[in-house]
Amino acid sequence: xxxxxxxxxxxxxxxxxxxxxDQSGALKTYxxxxxxxxxxFLEMLDVLNEQLIANGEEPVAFDHDxxxxxxxxxxxxxxxxxxxPESATxxxxxxxxxxxxxxxILIEPWRAKAFPVVRDLVVDRSAFDRIIQxxxxxxxxxxxxxxxxxxxVPGHMQKDAMAAAACIGCGACVASCKNASAMLxxxxxxxHMANLPQGQAERSKRVLSMVATMDAEQFGNCSNTAxxxxxxxxGIKLSNIAQMNRxxxxxxxxxxx
Amino acid sequence: xxxxxxxxxxxxxxxxxxxxxFLLLSSSIGQKFVMGVTxxxxxxxxxxxxxxxxxLFAGAKWFNDYAHKLHEQWEFLIIAxxxxxxxxxAHIYLAFSTSFGNAKAREEQYAVKQTKISGRVIGxxxxxxxxxxxxxxxxxxxxxxxxxxxxxxxxxxxxYTDDAFGNTLMVLKNPISRAVYVIGSIVLGIHLSHGFxxxxxxxxxxxxxxxxxxxxxxxVFAVVIAVGFASIALFAPEIWRGxxxxxx
Numbered sequence: 001x002x003x004x005x006x007x008x009x010x011x012x013x014x015x016x017x018x019x020x021x022d023q024s025g026a027l028k029t030y031x032x033x034x035x036x037x038x039x040x041f042l043e044m045l046d047v048l049n050e051q052l053i054a055n056g057e058e059p060v061a062f063d064h065d066x067x068x069x070x071x072x073x074x075x076x077x078x079x080x081x082x083x084x085p086e087s088a089t090x091x092x093x094x095x096x097x098x099x100x101x102x103x104x105i106l107i108e109p110w111r112a113k114a115f116p117v118v119r120d121l122v123v124d125r126s127a128f129d130r131i132i133q134x135x136x137x138x139x140x141x142x143x144x145x146x147x148x149x150x151x152x153v154p155g156h157m158q159k160d161a162m163a164a165a166a167c168i169g170c171g172a173c174v175a176s177c178k179n180a181s182a183m184l185x186x187x188x189x190x191x192h193m194a195n196l197p198q199g200q201a202e203r204s205k206r207v208l209s210m211v212a213t214m215d216a217e218q219f220g221n222c223s224n225t226a227x228x229x230x231x232x233x234x235g236i237k238l239s240n241i242a243q244m245n246r247x248x249x250x251x252x253x254x255x256x257x
Numbered sequence: 258x259x260x261x262x263x264x265x266x267x268x269x270x271x272x273x274x275x276x277x278x279f280l281l282l283s284s285s286i287g288q289k290f291v292m293g294v295t296x297x298x299x300x301x302x303x304x305x306x307x308x309x310x311x312x313l314f315a316g317a318k319w320f321n322d323y324a325h326k327l328h329e330q331w332e333f334l335i336i337a338x339x340x341x342x343x344x345x346x347a348h349i350y351l352a353f354s355t356s357f358g359n360a361k362a363r364e365e366q367y368a369v370k371q372t373k374i375s376g377r378v379i380g381x382x383x384x385x386x387x388x389x390x391x392x393x394x395x396x397x398x399x400x401x402x403x404x405x406x407x408x409x410x411x412x413x414x415x416x417y418t419d420d421a422f423g424n425t426l427m428v429l430k431n432p433i434s435r436a437v438y439v440i441g442s443i444v445l446g447i448h449l450s451h452g453f454x455x456x457x458x459x460x461x462x463x464x465x466x467x468x469x470x471x472x473x474x475x476x477v478f479a480v481v482i483a484v485g486f487a488s489i490a491l492f493a494p495e496i497w498r499g500x501x502x503x504x505x
Contacts, residue, residue: 077367181359211285224459241458
């Protein structure tokens, strides 16, 4: 994408508007003028909403919280790409300098059966919460802090666990997958804990339970197209899915769970 | 850790101890695992089948000797064909099952969808069900041509004899058959170009040390299989144009 050279942009926005979960929605066109290239994408939407409120219209509902790219609350499809054109970037960290004067920007909510639209660009991602509730934690009592180096963790295991723990649960993997599969999200949670000593006690039960919940929530299957990896703002790798596949098959065939 | 609500209550399936088998064929990961295993085993069949069929280039004696020796071992053949049938059936069932699940997982489509993988050409990995369906159609036709049939007439009405070499040339001499065989081989290659490497990922065999090699081997394998089978359909009838079928 060409970086914009002008200081302000005039834009046409096409935004999905839907009054409620059971209402039908449609794309609505808006025009914005004099948008600073220093604005973030969400600030641009703030400007639109102030304009809508001033005109007595309903503002566009969208999810956001920290606006620092770490909470995982924001996320919309921008011109058909989860979190927009930049790699490893959340919607809030996308800046308007990545767009050009006169651009038309199409904004849609995440689309998946498991992520029903609540309103406009806001979707219900509680399916992710239910997956976490079914095993994405450690419930064994690990006691007081052990002596340093008493429990050796190989460097590469620690790095893999840390990289997997970077998942912010935004749902871009589901949104970008042609099958609306949640494999990248679930695999990040499974491998994060499977690679650390604290996660061992519940290792088999965790993966069986989380995958069962993932399936029950009606996420799709993995076709190994790697769109999730490309869309992930936290850099979660496809190799996590392979490890989850191993963990699942080991637990299914060889554990007592 | 509490057992998740998604875990079903104990039933008959637990009593007979087959919960694991049920999950193997019904869970998302179990299904892709079986898909990968059956796919790779079918790749093994392709290697054996291509090796045997390349004898068509060696001549009638070589090919007929091979065909007759293969069919003499009928006990082995029953086991092999039953195994192949089960592999195909499982692979096809899982294709339908996963594809239906995928279609249900996103009912409302995006107005616009773009890839975020730079340089990605939407190709084989998007069309696995479609390419698989074409391959299935081709396999059924191929079986009707050269495997099924009785009393010297196959299901398409070709008369055939003990001369396996002559039978094959007879099928391939028909220009429509020939075109279908070439197209079938190429679509099979497209299917394999994603399927081979993807099977390893589904089996959890993704390793930074080996994945680049697996991907390359997958593409090379796809080309070898496609070119190998297509070359038989294209050139064998030309090379043996003057062949007179032996009738017993």
